[in-house]
Amino acid sequence: MNIPTCEQELLERVQNLAGLTLGEVACDANIEIPLDLKRNKGWIGLLLEHVLGAGASSRPEPDFPSLGIELKTLPINSQGKPLETTFVCVAPLTGLVGINWQNCWLKQKLSTVLWVPIICDTPDKKNIPLAERRIGSAFLWSPSVEEEQLLALDWQELTDMIVLGEVEKIHGKHGQVLQLRPKAANAQAKTQAFDKNGKPFLTLPRGFYLKIPFTQAILNKNLRIN
DNA sequence: TGTTGATCATGT
């Protein structure tokens, strides 16, 4: 798929996917469907990037650089509740001098997001097989003043702890809307950080994730009729 | 090793 030339074209493409199953979309794109996501956790995101015309996914840029839009799939149940937290970006543990909310990576990443809900559960909460899950109504979102304030507060709290050498004291419960959790191949992975005395040490890489109630609120504000 | 894409699966 070629790159969409404007926001409207991207929105039309993604709206045309609403109601389709992942099996239908993958089949049209000649992409094989895994039986489940156990060994393909990012498969849905990669599929959507492909059919919407995003470039390779391994770049430190928005998915649609010319449009400044980040694509995020959001697994939800049939009642519109997100089933997982949403990964945003890796948390820098070094080089934080001079970084503030206005110039931080997380703010840039969340500046404009195309959310694509994927319905993963039946009304009686049964898991739907991957190929039969349906794409919901996607929408474009930018943080409201209130949402940005919440994000900025949490980002500042977590970043302050990192700067103070307290990264290993941070748990998923910190933050109202944002949390810091492991983001690594396994628990043995290491990246450099600084301790409270300013000495370098190795620790588990972490990432920023949006908590479920926050993405749920975003979704609820953007409910619309198909 | 770090970036992208995330969900798995166990403990509470």
Place this chain on the structure above:
DNA sequence: ACATGATCAACA
């Protein structure tokens, strides 16, 4: 039932 901590794959 649910969130936290752990983990999977591809690519640069």
